[in-house]
Amino acid sequence: MADRRETSRTAGRRAGLDKRPADVAAMFDGVAERYDVTNTVLSAGLDASWRRATREALGARPGQTVLDVAAGTAVSTVELASGGVRAIACDFSQGMLRAGAARPVPKVAGDAMALPLADESVDGVVISFGLRNVADPDAALREFRRVTRPGGTLVVCEFSSPTWAPFRTVYIEYLMRALPRIARAVSSNPDAYVYLAESIRAWPDQPALAGRLQDAGWADVAWHNLTGGIVALHRARRV
Numbered sequence: 509m510a511d512r513r514e515t516s517r518t519a520g521r522r523a524g525l526d527k528r529p530a531d532v533a534a535m536f537d538g539v540a541e542r543y544d545v546t547n548t549v550l551s552a553g554l555d556a557s558w559r560r561a562t563r564e565a566l567g568a569r570p571g572q573t574v575l576d577v578a579a580g581t582a583v584s585t586v587e588l589a590s591g592g593v594r595a596i597a598c599d600f601s602q603g604m605l606r607a608g609a610a611r612p613v614p615k616v617a618g619d620a621m622a623l624p625l626a627d628e629s630v631d632g633v634v635i636s637f638g639l640r641n642v643a644d645p646d647a648a649l650r651e652f653r654r655v656t657r658p659g660g661t662l663v664v665c666e667f668s669s670p671t672w673a674p675f676r677t678v679y680i681e682y683l684m685r686a687l688p689r690i691a692r693a694v695s696s697n698p699d700a701y702v703y704l705a706e707s708i709r710a711w712p713d714q715p716a717l718a719g720r721l722q723d724a725g726w727a728d729v730a731w732h733n734l735t736g737g738i739v740a741l742h743r744a745r746r747v
């Protein structure tokens with residue numbers, strides 16, 4: 509993971525790359541109102557297919573309980589809840605949870621690094637576009653293991669590194685130049701999308717993140733790329 513420190517903030521409207529929890533929560537409170545629509549615009553509609561692939565990678569069965577950490581407006585949780593799976597949304601941004609209040613899934617306020625759940629109480633944990641925003645991702649990965657029963661599954665859906673170098677160059681241009689401009693037209697907190705671009709660039713690539721999962725005690729770690737590696741799904745098993 510890049511070790512760059514970014515501390516500039518605009519009165520809590522965006523977090524720095526040190527990802528202080530209060531700043532991150534305040535930043536998401538600020539984007540909550542238009543979060544879903546902004547996502548769909550910035551991803552050119554690909555977000556729905558990424559969420560579907562996340563549910564398929566998890567492979568939860570009817571009657572199983574899964575925890576969607578950093579669930580935001582619960583748009584990711586609703587996808588997981590299809591087919592009789594009990595999916596619970598957990599997030600520390602009250603604004604994001606409120607913006608998703610109409611979504612028919614159970615919701616709980618909580619921090620990824622100290623989940624309000626008992627040991628070995630869920631069959632699976634998913635975190636979509638959330639781990640990159642957590643102040644201590646390694647502590648969160650250990651916490652996900654604590655709440656997952658033996659044999660259970662973790663899926664991390666996160667922005668990653670396109671594998672074909674020319675595509676990676678074009679993508680980074682999009683991230684650093686076009687994306688913040690588009691966000692200015694669509695989002696209720698455009699500064700947050702400058703943070704988005706910077707945090708994606710500073711995030712570990714696929715093999716490095718796999719190593720972090722292993723170090724946190726997860727077994728059978730594997731990943732596959734979506735959209736050329738713009739997004740990667742890491743999957744692991746609790747032993």
Ligand SMILES: C[S@@+](CC[C@H](N)C(=O)[O-])C[C@H]1O[C@@H](n2cnc3c(N)ncnc32)[C@H](O)[C@@H]1O
Nearest residue numbers: 536578579580584599600601619620636638641
């Ligand atoms: C980009 S949103 C992702 C929301 C949703 N999972 C999705 O796929 O659209 C990131 C979410 O992570 C949450 N988050 C960041 N750090 C967190 C933490 N330590 N504990 C709980 N939620 C956290 C933010 O509040 C925000 O709602």
